[in-house]
Amino acid sequence: xxxxxxxxxxxxYDNSGSVSNLLTPRAKESDVYDFVISEAEAIKGSxxxxxxxxxxxxxxxxxxxxxxxxxYAGSIAKYGATTPQVxxxxxxxxxxxxxxxxxxxxxxxxxxAIINGTVGSYSLYQVLxxxxxxxxxxxxDKSSVNHESIFVEDFKALAGKTxxxxxxxxxxSVSDEATDAGRLDPSLNLVESFEKLDNTFAPIPTTDASGNxxxxxxxxxxxxxxxxxxAGTVMLPHFFWKTAFIxxxxxxxxxxxxxxxxxxxxHLAALPGSSAQVxxxxxxxxxxxxxxxxxxxxxxxxKYLDPATGSxxxxxxxxxxxxxxxxxxxxxxxxxxxxxxxxxDNASIxxxxxxxxxxxxxxxxxxxxxxxxxxxxxxxxxxxxEGHILFDMKRWRIATKVWDGNTESLADLxxxxxxxxxxxxxxxxxxxxxxxxxxxxxxxxxxxxxxxPSNVTGVLNFRIGNYYSQINDGIISANPKxxxxxxx
Numbered sequence: 001x002x003x004x005x006x007x008x009x010x011x012x013y014d015n016s017g018s019v020s021n022l023l024t025p026r027a028k029e030s031d032v033y034d035f036v037i038s039e040a041e042a043i044k045g046s047x048x049x050x051x052x053x054x055x056x057x058x059x060x061x062x063x064x065x066x067x068x069x070x071x072y073a074g075s076i077a078k079y080g081a082t083t084p085q086v087x088x089x090x091x092x093x094x095x096x097x098x099x100x101x102x103x104x105x106x107x108x109x110x111x112x113a114i115i116n117g118t119v120g121s122y123s124l125y126q127v128l129x130x131x132x133x134x135x136x137x138x139x140x141d142k143s144s145v146n147h148e149s150i151f152v153e154d155f156k157a158l159a160g161k162t163x164x165x166x167x168x169x170x171x172x173s174v175s176d177e178a179t180d181a182g183r184l185d186p187s188l189n190l191v192e193s194f195e196k197l198d199n200t201f202a203p204i205p206t207t208d209a210s211g212n213x214x215x216x217x218x219x220x221x222x223x224x225x226x227x228x229x230x231a232g233t234v235m236l237p238h239f240f241w242k243t244a245f246i247x248x249x250x251x252x253x254x255x256x257x258x259x260x261x262x263x264x265x266x267h268l269a270a271l272p273g274s275s276a277q278v279x280x281x282x283x284x285x286x287x288x289x290x291x292x293x294x295x296x297x298x299x300x301x302x303k304y305l306d307p308a309t310g311s312x313x314x315x316x317x318x319x320x321x322x323x324x325x326x327x328x329x330x331x332x333x334x335x336x337x338x339x340x341x342x343x344x345d346n347a348s349i350x351x352x353x354x355x356x357x358x359x360x361x362x363x364x365x366x367x368x369x370x371x372x373x374x375x376x377x378x379x380x381x382x383x384x385x386e387g388h389i390l391f392d393m394k395r396w397r398i399a400t401k402v403w404d405g406n407t408e409s410l411a412d413l414x415x416x417x418x419x420x421x422x423x424x425x426x427x428x429x430x431x432x433x434x435x436x437x438x439x440x441x442x443x444x445x446x447x448x449x450x451x452x453p454s455n456v457t458g459v460l461n462f463r464i465g466n467y468y469s470q471i472n473d474g475i476i477s478a479n480p481k482x483x484x485x486x487x488x
Contacts, residue, residue, distance in 0.1 A: 002093035002468050002485065003029040025481040028091035030099060033073035037106060040066035050120030052144060054321075055154035059119035064150050064325035067110035067333045072395050074103030074340065079397040086397070086467045086486055093468055093486055104337045111334035114150070114327070115350075122327045123147045124357045131359045135232030138328070139304050140320055148327045155319040162317030166306040171235065171246040172293050173283035176312030182284070185297040186234045186384075187427035188450060189408075191223075192417055194230035194381055199362050201417035204430060206448045215445040219248070219432050222448055228359040229381050235300035237432050242307055247283040248298055250431035253447050255440070259433065263289040271436055286431050290455040297429035297453060303385045328354055328382055332375070339371040347371065351378055358382075376420030394467055396420075405461030410450055425459040428452055463487075 006027035013022065027035075044062040051058045077100035080086060087094030095103075113119055125141065125148040128134035138148055155161050164180075172181040192203050204222050205214055216222055219238040223230060235241065237248040251261025252271060260269055261281045268277035281287055285294025306318035331350045338347035344366045351374065352363045358381070366374055379392055393399035401421040408426040416422050429451045437443045465487035476482050 001471070002088075003027045003032050003091065005479075005482075006031055006035055008035075023479045023481050026090075026092040026483060028095075029076070029093055030073065030091065030095045033069055033095075033103070036069045037066050037073075040069075040110070044119075053154075054149045054152045058151070060114050060122060061151035061325060063110040063113050063119060064330055067107045067114075067330060067337075068325070070103045070107035070110065071333050071337055072391070074100045074107060074337070075395040076397075077103060078340065079395070083397045083400075083464070083467070085464060088483065088486055090483070092483060101341065104340045108334055108337035108341065111330050111337065114330050115334060121147060122150060122330075124327055124331075124353065126357060131228035131357070132231035135229050135358065136302055138326070139323060140306065142321055149321070149323050150325040150327060150330070152321040152323050154321050157316065157319040162319050163322075164314070164317055165304055165320070166311045166318040167314055169301050169305060170312040171241055171284050171295075171300050173247045174241050174244050176310055176316075177314055179293075180312070180314065181293040182295055182300065183293075184301050184385075185295045185427075185429075186299045186301055187297050188299075188430045189413060189424050189428055190380070190384060191230060191234060191299060191430065192414065193377065193422075194227040195360065195377075197225050197227070197359060197362075199360060199364055203414035203417065204448065206430075206450060213435075213447045215435060215442040215447060217445055219446050221446075227381060231302070232358075233301070233303045233384055235302045235305075237298060239300075239302070242309070246300065248285065248295055248432060249282040249446075250286050250288075250298075250433050250449075250451075251281050252436040253433035255437050259288075260436075261288050263287050263291055273438070286429060286451075286453065288454065290453060295429075296455060297427060298431050298451075299429075301385060323386070328357075329386075329388075332379055332382060335366070335378075336375050339366050339375065342368075344368070344371065351375070354378065354382055373418055373420040377418060393462075397467070399462040399467065400464060403460035403462035405459055405463075407459055413450065425461075426452060426456050 003026040005024035007024060011022050040062040044059045047057055047059045047062055049059045073095060077095035077097050080094050081097045114122055125138045125146055126134060127145055128137055155163055167177060167180045169184045170181050175181040195201055208214055220236055223236050235246060238245050251259045253259055260271060262269055265279050265281055265283040269280045270277055285291055286296055286298055287294060290296055304320055306320045310316045311318040331354050335347045335350035338350065348366045351366065364374065380389060393402055398421050402424050404423060404425060406425060408423060412423055413428050431449050431451045433447045435442050435445050435447050468485045470488050471482060471485055
């Protein structure tokens with residue numbers, strides 16, 4: 001919203017019939033951030049440290065909020081200079097660039113108090129030997145061994161407080177409710193943003209250097225050798241979920257390029273040379289017609305999906321917590337603030353801790369030339385589906401570049417993957433096909449194709465006026481001292 005009326009004392013109505021003395025204009029955007037930061041500072045000493053119940057406010061929770069708020073204010077101050085039209089002359093929107101360093105310093109100080117252990121014992125979750133399973137467990141483990149959670153919204157099935165995230169987004173073929181599934185499908189765009197273990201970026205290989213299809217024995221082979229957070233965030237084809245492997249494939253691919261498929265796995269068809277009716281598409285999609293409740297992209301979400309029996313039923317729901325603040329974000333906030341202040345050595349230490357937990361054990365060195373792209377990438381890999389990415393794009397003032405309203409070609413999709421402003425306007429999919437060539441060396445193997453799903457008919461177009469939410473006419477009519485947002 002930018003600056004809002006900042007009410008710090010009680011207002012008294014005098015029964016005169018006029019409320020003119022109660023009308024308050026918008027404060028400066030910087031004043032609102034300063035208020036949040038000052039409140040955290042004022043209360044932190046009165047809160048306990050290292051609580052077992054992470055749904056209770058603690059010193060670390062206050063400092064994590066402060067670090068995030070100060071980081072946002074600092075980046076708005078610095079990068080807002082690139083979009084001067086996104087400001088108001090009274091400071092209700094926009095923060096002077098001269099204030100950036102002060103905010104980054106406050107963000108770093110708050111984050112370091114958590115990292116140094118002065119307000120409790122917090123650390124990255126490193127419990128399970130499989131790094132992808134370990135990352136997924138960060139969001140599932142409610143026990144005392146999870147020292148990564150700082151502040152959570154708690155859900156308790158026995159108390160009747162549950163949510164429907166698993167119900168809505170579980171794989172169709174192993175769902176607890178066949179009428180609810182697959183509503184949130186990660187894109188190939190996201191999948192390809194996860195690095196290889198040598199710290200390089202590359203698209204998922206589907207063809208060789210000559211443009212010929214690559215034939216894979218196992219559906220998970222194309223994703224080998226990548227950041228473990230990929231398989232901890234996204235269910236890849238042939239992922240085992242609860243009781244069975246999910247069934248993702250787009251149909252049979254013939255040597256001449258013809259695809260035999262159907263709109264539903266229960267609608268069978270005959271393959272060349274046979275009259276037998278067989279399944280010709282995965283139970284979980286993707287189908288040529290975009291069958292509802294199935295994957296539209298070839299992937300399902302894994303992060304926050306509850307593997308407990310019955311967690312996908314409407315009547316039960318899931319009691320997995322939603323994490324508001326966690327140690328992984330604090331490290332990334334410290335890395336970003338340090339880099340913005342020119343301390344690239346410590347910024348590298350913070351970011352490499354997060355990366356090492358994901359199996360990226362070859363350290364990277366942040367520099368003045370690469371830190372921005374690296375920070376943007378790392379937050380996407382670590383924090384996707386946690387409510388951060390949209391606001392990151394806005395505070396860095398790059399949303400108009402990333403979502404520029406132009407179609408995204410295959411060449412756009414697969415190039416410049418390490419760029420922080422890589423255009424991302426349409427969600428692509430990656431469809432596995434069974435190769436059908438009886439007697440041939442590759443019969444029964446898997447071929448992957450990049451596909452723009454049939455339901456994708458538009459493009460994401462983030463306009464300059466979208467950097468701040470609209471203040472509607474009703475509010476302005478009730479209080480004429482409230483001025484409109486820029487570009488709206």
